[in-house]
Amino acid sequence: MHGNAKWAVGGIIGGSAAAGLLAAGSSALALYFARRVITPVRVREEDQEVLAVIRDGRELQVILKATPDSTVEGVYGFFFDGGRGHARLGRILSYSPAEQTVLREVEAVYSGDLTTARRGYWSGAVHPDPAALGLPAEEVQIEVDGGTAPAWLVRAAPQAGLPAELPAEGAGAAGATPPSDVWAIMVHGRGASRQEGLRAVRVARDLGLSSLLISYRNDGLAPSAQDGRYGLGSTEWRDVEAAIAYALDHGAREVVLFGWSMGGAICLQTADLSRYHHLIRAMVLDAPVINWVNVLAHHAELNRIPSAVGRYGQLMMSHPLGRRLTGLAAPVDLKAMDWVSRAVELRTPTLILHSVDDEYVPYGPSATLAEKNPEMVTFETFSTARHTKEWNVDPERWEALVTAWLRQQLAPRKTPAG
Template identity: 45%
Template structure:
């Protein structure tokens, strides 16, 4: 009997330790920056057709068979190609072990695609500003601990022609500036000057003291510095384009920034408007038990358990819940989201919009990946944003 009891106790201790480790790992991974991605998409072949068009054959999947424009990173990130329309599909009914899809290669921006064996499927159609064909120049934004690089796009060829209305484009968690380039063309059409920014811990801007993501709780300071730069260089009003975490940052600025009265509106693509709901949804999709995920959130919020996450200050997840802060929104917001988004729940965006019927507008696109609403229908995305900004945000 003593041996049985001892075994039960030991089993409970081991199980408890496993739960604690899983929760701690979950909490730490949420805030730990990482830029390493696995090239997990096999490239079956790259070839030219009878019209000399460059084509790529890939395994057919929910991602690779969605219409639109995408990209593939290969050669450990040194290579990049823009992938366009679907040319042919094979349902796998023949001798091949799986179906394939053949798509047009619109551009090869870098690297030798013909020799690539695998890559990463991405929404980053523009790896640099060059493929946009719009006049731009590099700038640096003074921020805490140094300078953050940015790209400034002008409606005219010289900075003297800059519009008084500026758009500031904010990328998402784990991303970099190229991810926000997709919003630049429509802003340019409206005559806005665009500033595509970096912020702490994204690998381009200076790191924070703790080297951890704060889910918008502190990153907004770096973007406010970009707003200050815009004001110093002729901006009168600002439109914020936020992608995913960039949406959180944009919302933070509407309340906390000293320039909040100059912000005219927000365009948010797959925004995180409630981090608690978003993190719990990701935990469920990762098969992490709810109580273990709950413990992970408590670790993120605890001043005494910062040694687990490495955070300099604990996260205030309640302050990052914009669904609950219904009465604090003062600006028109366009929310663009896909119902199939597995990273940032569409239902949370829906609740956010429903609670602000006078200010918030929802537009949906049938993408299957996070922040790829533009990719599935670039023209439709641009048109929706253009019309909304023209109707809801008056130009200066």
């Protein structure tokens, strides 16, 4: 064989090996991406730096490193000490772009010692439990796959002129306030907890709704799924269905679903697949995942993962052969959860609130769903709120919008004359 021929063969072999290595690297990256999406994170990264805590008389203030979260006005939860500490941070008192610091008011410290905190993480969950809102609540257990899932039950406000006491289970005691026959079921997002729904409880209660703030598989409170993986809504909806069953067994005739982020995707699946879908009077979705393909492509771009590799990761999640690699018990049907394509199939009245500045779940699919199905979907935009923090930035507007819209949905239905 001539030297040039040997070089050509060597080049082909070398090129094939390089291509193989590149393909293997892409597969590994795609698998890593897929696993990160579907694997619950038990410990949140404390990515917010605390520079100092100042006591000014009775008031407490905190100096934080300026970040996209800490420089937005509003009221927020701040968790520290591995999530064991929880403070409520309020208005910005001063901001120094030059020093990259921000001084904020500390409205309350619910647990832990904030003065010793050096790092923590930002959250839209402002209050730790219903008691922090001054609301009575019961801890209840909902039968789900694999055991029971804890939930908070905040009963509807007593009717005027009637005593506040309620029987331990349901109605029936003479003189007691009858429970509302429409219940609100609050569904938190990926990596969050039932605390997330506390922002909506006052609105629901003022409208005469009892609220059930649920936990669901893999969220750290409810039993884990057998595969220990998120279904991105394709499996979790069964736990919402179980919550609806609980509500129906305890006096509800219909329900309103509230969902945040992935909780929105879960609500949409519940309205589509549950045997109780006809009893879902309405849905209020905050920064919901309307189309997982769009969200996953967005996160691939954020993490500088080539689009082809990101699509390969999606294929691993959705193809039956990928489950051995991802650990999923069954593939995740991403197409079935694309509500942009399925817009006309949504037949439950739905209010969507979504910030145009959402860095985690782009608002575009929410807007498109509303455009394609204006009969069923009302869309309200916020700005500067980032992900699921629409209430935190402007609680008065959030509550006013939800109250007005839900009041219309809960009005007695007109029946044909005669």
